[in-house]
Amino acid sequence: MTNQMGGRRRVRSRDSISFRKGQTAARGRVSGWIAPLLVAGLSLGTIPAAPAWAQSYSFNTVQIDGNQRIETATILSYAGISRGQTVSAAELNDAYQRILASGLFEEVRLEPRGNTLVISVTEFPTINQISFEGNRRLKTEVLETAIQSQSRRVFNPATAERDAAAIADAYAQAGRLAATVNPTIIRRSDNRVDLVFEIFEGGLVEIERIGFVGNRVFSDSRLRRVLETKQAGLLRALIQRDTFVADRIEFDKQVLQDFYFSRGYVDFRTTAVNTQLARERDGFFVTFNVEEGQQFRFGAITATTDLPDVNADEFGAALNVREGGVYSPMIVEDNIARLERLAIQKGLNFIRVEPRIVRNERDLTLDVEFAMVRGPRIxxxxxxxxxxxxxxxxxxxxxxxxxxxxxxxxxxxxxxxxxxxxxxxxxxxxxxxxxxxxxxxxxxxxxxxxQPTGSLSFGGAYGTNGGFALIASFSETNFLGRGQRLQLDVSGAEENQTYEIRFTEPALLGRDLALDLELGYRETNNSFADYDTSIIRFSPGLTFPVSAGGRLRTFYKAESVEISNYEFTGTLIADEEAQGQLWSSALGYTYSYDNRRSGLNPDAGVLLQFGQEFAGLGGDSTYVKTTARAQAQTSILNDEVTLRATLEGGMLNFTSGSSRVTDRFLIGGSIMRGFTPDGIGPREVRTTGGAVEVNDALGGNMYAVAKIEAEFPLGLPEEYGIRGGLFYDVGSVWDLDLTNANTIYDDFSLRHVVGVSIFWDSVIGPLRFNFSKALEKEDFDDEQTFNLTISTRF
Incomplete structure (x- = not known):
């Protein structure tokens, strides 16, 4: 057996029996050439010279020497020579080859001695133990599963050779193509050996550059974002997907095809993937050669059938695809599933939907006929x-x-x-x-x-609004093997202490009905407010589907809120603190529609939410709280730029009594960038001698915010995961039940904010840096020009 450099593989021995050590193989192949421990050939002098090769032999006795574990009858069966049988020298050689091919013997000799044939054998040793030296990146348990050699089995050099190659391949899959493996034996007593695989792991072979040839519609940077493989950059020590793995390249070819197909490029294909190893053998240059083709759209959409019990018009009306839209196989598959489910609902079994596609080259459309046929009765x-x-x-x-x-x-x-x-x-x-x-x-x-489904983590977090925090979390997504989720969270920040337990049963009574329970306690010591709060909450809920993309959650909420440590008197918040601890008991619902659940449009998504909360089922408060949110996202300029728009608002109506600051909407922070969490809205400002003595954010019973933003590449290498953004927010919070002479900003007054963002997909999670400037605000609004949220676990 030879490799690209030539030479035979040999097993090296650490004892006095030495074997020639081979050259180092390239690209992670076995570095030591394993040579058979066989001594091939018949014994010199036991067979006559060339003129006598035609001589025949007849043996009255066959004598076996040297066997210890292998039975004599077994060796005779391999030889195939019977007593008194006339054999030629060629047949003797065949007998030798059969005994050698059994893989049981290190050395075989056949020696005719008159009427006696002496077969001398040296058995292969048995393996005492197998060990690995030099492996740090791959655990011994992983390498043991890759080899075939086993302890207390007969040692076979060919098997050891294959094992060394398998170990090298395992390292190649981990991106270490320069890994070399030397199989070594150590002689022990009683014809035993220790088999040692000496491993030099080498360094990671990274992908220095990923390029594309033939792409006209989508840029290289956009296509690189699609791939699972990434190219190495300044953060190569942290990025784990920039190592060269051949299987990952094959996966990327399929991902690339799915990306183009979902955007109507049905003729797309990857013609070749060229991988070039750098001269220093420490990096690869990967080039995808592609043919994009033309983009196709949906043409005529019809539903047909020859079955008498199927109404084609009724099924055609159930189709959810529009003519002129960009063609996508996912949309076709979704509509096939839709029609088959409708057939089952109508009691029409064994109905199959076959898409028949007609290609129109002139207008680049695809007519799709959903033909309903009778399938086999299985x-x-x-x-x-x-x-x-x-x-x-x-x-x-x-x-x-x-x-x-x-x-x-x-x-x-x-x-x-x-x-x-x-x-x-x-x-x-x-x-x-x-x-x-x-x-x-x-x-x-x-x-x-x-695979493991539970985690216990300890970590830290920092927020520009909440300061530093220590976090402990236990999470189990398959609790007791029942598919239930259990999570315990403890967070001790400088200004917020939170203790929460959440439990979810995703299939209550075996149905598509999720039960969730939440119990939490939170204390706040706000730097942006002159009071502290303590909140206890218990909330069970049920969530179930109402449409393909719609979900409805109904819930009950019991909540206790107390305001404390307020140092001023004669103010609205002082009056609210004097009410002490108040309980509320409420029923509510939240409807959400998210077309991203279906995944039919890879370029866009819409999220709609509407919820109401009705308090007054006992407790100290009676109110109706309504919130709504609409969010849309789309990609333009060949997916290079992502646009997002959000519109949200809320209204709180107390039917008895009046709201407190802990009930009302406090706007800022993530809801409206550019301000602290209570940075805008009604305030109570009291001055003494020209100095501001009291400046309390009161929140409002109503709020409305509109946000638009764009995310785009900055021209940096894709592997950095850094993109830029621009945003514009406008909104207001207003309306109070009670006011006094010191209350300001109780009316509707819009604030306008613009800013830039830096998005970074870091190894510790997605980070966002916001730099903002308020274009229009009120004098006592609390502006925040920079915001960063970072969270890490270790």
């Missing part, structure tokens, strides 16, 4: 689940929309597999269908490999 016999040692079977089974005995739908099985993977409980999940006990039945096999 039923689900049973669903078998294996590999789930912790997760209960029912957690996996509820991801299926079909049960035993239901009609078999391949599309539904594929969607169920995706839902199982999306749980996050398994490192791998495979769902396959095979023929059942009869041809009209199938068995669905589910094989999963579980």
């Amino acid at each position: 039923f689900v016999e049973r669903i078998d689940i294996e590999g789930n040692a912790t997760t209960l079977d029912r957690v996996i089974r509820r991801q299926f929309r079909v049960a035993e005995g239901d009609p078999f739908n391949p599309r539904e099985i594929r969607e169920s597999a995706e839902r199982i993977r999306a749980l996050g409980f398994f490192s791998d999940a495979r769902v396959n269908a095979r023929e059942g006990t009869t041809p009209d039945q199938v068995i669905v096999d589910v094989e999963v490999e579980e």
